[in-house]
Amino acid sequence: MIQKLKGTYDVYGSLSKKHDYVRKLFQAVCESYNYSYIETPFLERSELFHRGVGETTDIVTKETYDFVDRGGRNNTIRPEGTAGVARAIIENKLYNELPLKLWYYGSMYRYERPQKGRYRELRQIGIESYGSHNPIMDAEVISLGFNFLKELGLKDIYVKLNSIGGIETRNKYREALVNHFKDHIDGFCDDCKERLNKNPLRILDCKIDHDNELIENAPSILDFLNNEEKEYFDKIKYYLDSLEVDYEVDSSLVRGLDYYTETVFEYYSKSNEFGALGGGGRYDNLLKSLDGPDIPSVGLAFGFDRLVSEIENEEVNLNIDETIDCYILTISENENEFAFDLANKLRMCGFKIDLDLTGKSMKAKFKEADRYFAKQIMIIGDEEVKQKIVTMRDNLTKEETKVNVDNLVDYFDVNL
Ligand code: HAM
Helix, strand or coil, X not given: CCCCCCCCCCCXXXXXXXXXXXXXXXXXXXXXXXXXXXXXXXXXXXXXXXXXXXXXXXXXXHHCEEEECCCCCEEEXXXXXXXXXXXXXXXXXXXXXXXXXXXXXXXXXXXXXXXXXXXXXXXXXXXXXXXXXXXXXXHHHHHHHHHHHHHHCCCCEEEEEEECCCHHHHHHHHHHHHHHHXXXXXXXXXXXXXXXXXXXXXXXXXXXXXXXXXXXXXXXXXXXXXXXXXXXXXXXXXXXHHCCCCEEECCCCCCXXXXXXXXXXXXXXXXXXXXXXXXXXXXXXXXXXXXXXXXCEEEEEEEHHHHHHHHHHCCCCCXXXXXXXXXXXXXXXXXHHHHHHHHHHXXXXXXXXXXXXXXXXXXXXXXXXXHCCEEEEEEECHHHHHHCEEEXXXXXXXXXXXXXXXXXXXXXXXXX
């Protein structure tokens, strides 16, 4: 038997209903903020992620699925959505009409060690907002994510928020971090030893060394922000307060992707079973670094799989409608064509209808109706076909009514 790859899973049955529900809710929330849908390819040139996400990030150095195609080109299966959207904006000159608010959903691929909440094929839903360097936009993006989680019914949700400043601030901070860690780096993991010169900020959120006191006592980036950056960050906090977003400032939050400037944030549940449920930030330099125009942007992505796990964890009742309106039963195969025709007409009127044409026993068909949570059962025998009158059974009260087929739509309107 051929089995699925490690770190991947199949979506079917009640899980697929949950996925569908979460995706549709996210779409509805995005549409209420006037975001439109974008889809970009799974496959991109490797260079896009090297330059976009960053050469020294864990994602690019350890986690991308890279391969040389039959034409000798270096391709990468996308590890995240932001770089692909940025490429699409540049290539299609979408920046000619700003602001641009886009949302997306899709699978991403990271060669990580699979564990609870961590997959190699992960799904993300996210938004990217282009064209505004204004703390209101940061607050709008952060609160969109927060409101979505609330609407999902998750209760113990909060946002971790930080500002990592612009390039100048970060360079000064980087130097301070190197000075802070350099004499003691022997006590850190091999990754951190490498990070010290390449990307010392990432030492702060190392999963191995997180208990090391030197990390706790490290200088705070917030003390390095210039006045403008400080003011910008204060305004975001002011707006988040007024929108009643539950957040806490965490100066050690640095995020694992290189494109961020100033605002960074992550969504957590208080139980913290699966790590961050989502994350994002401002990335004003990304488009320029990919040879595009200089356009400020801010966005976020949720780990879709983690959201669904969190819903299960918190035992949120999603109120998914699993019912169908009517299941049609025929007594013999002679009535199938008539039933098929009726089903078609009712479906065209917008009702959820199913029927069995495989000639199962009546007992099996009644069971099937229950399996689909049919609200009504329609029973059709040869008399019904002759007289064009069907028997409708309310599947809850078991009450039966004869209904002329010409009046079926009215009957459904009244009884469903
Ligand atoms: P990220 O933090 O790398 O950001 O990923 C976003 C979310 O995807 C994470 O918070 C987590 O919930 C989920 N995630 C990441 N890796 C895995 C995995 N291996 N298994 C399951 N879930 C995972 C980004 O990808 C940015 N593109 C977000 C963004 C959008 N920034 C600006 N715009």
